[in-house]
Amino acid sequence: MADTTAQGKTGTQALQKDEERSVGNGGRSTEVVKLATDKGRTSIADGVVAKIAGIAARQIPGVYALGGGAARAFGAVRQRIPGGKPNVAQGVSVEVGERQCAVDLNIVVDYGVPIAELAQAVRENVIDSVERMTALEVVEVNIAVDDIHIDYDGDDSKERQLQ
Structure with missing residues (x-):
């Protein structure tokens, strides 16, 4: 999986991006959703x-x-x-x-x-x-x-x- 952490941001902050995408198995694109936000963590x-x-x-x-x-x-x-x-x-x-x-x-x-x-x-x-x-x-x-x-x-x- 590609590193989705932007320079200068923590992993939690990078997860907060709504449009962030990563390439999964077989070239499929899966959207990373907010599992951790400023209001709480799932x-x-x-x-x-x-x-x-x-x-x-x-x-x-x-x-x-x-x-x-x-x-x-x-x-x-x-x-x-x-x-x-x-x-x-x-x-x-x-x-x-x-x-x-x-x-x-x-x-x-x-x-x-x-x-x-x-x-x-x-x-x-x-x-x-x-x-x-x-x-x-x-x-x-x-x-x-x-x-x-x-x-x-x-x-x-x-x-x-x-x-």
């Missing part, structure tokens, strides 16, 4: 960005689940507990700075889906959602495909044989 927690990224990744057809095997097993148990809610940030880790963030996703894909195309669609949706909702620049979205989901049309005997 900070966005890592968990907020992780939830946004998790929801955005799950919106793409072909993504079966997020998280590794142990995380998915724990999540399944957690959902069976009365009052238990799904963890939408499962399989997502983020690093959030003042103006930028990075996202790491662990996904399980449906069998037969072209993984490279799926990863690109997930990456674009996560970047668009996070940047639109938080005004943070997403510098990278790393995707690790941990497993492939094979649907046996409800025949558990075949699935048990493969485990």
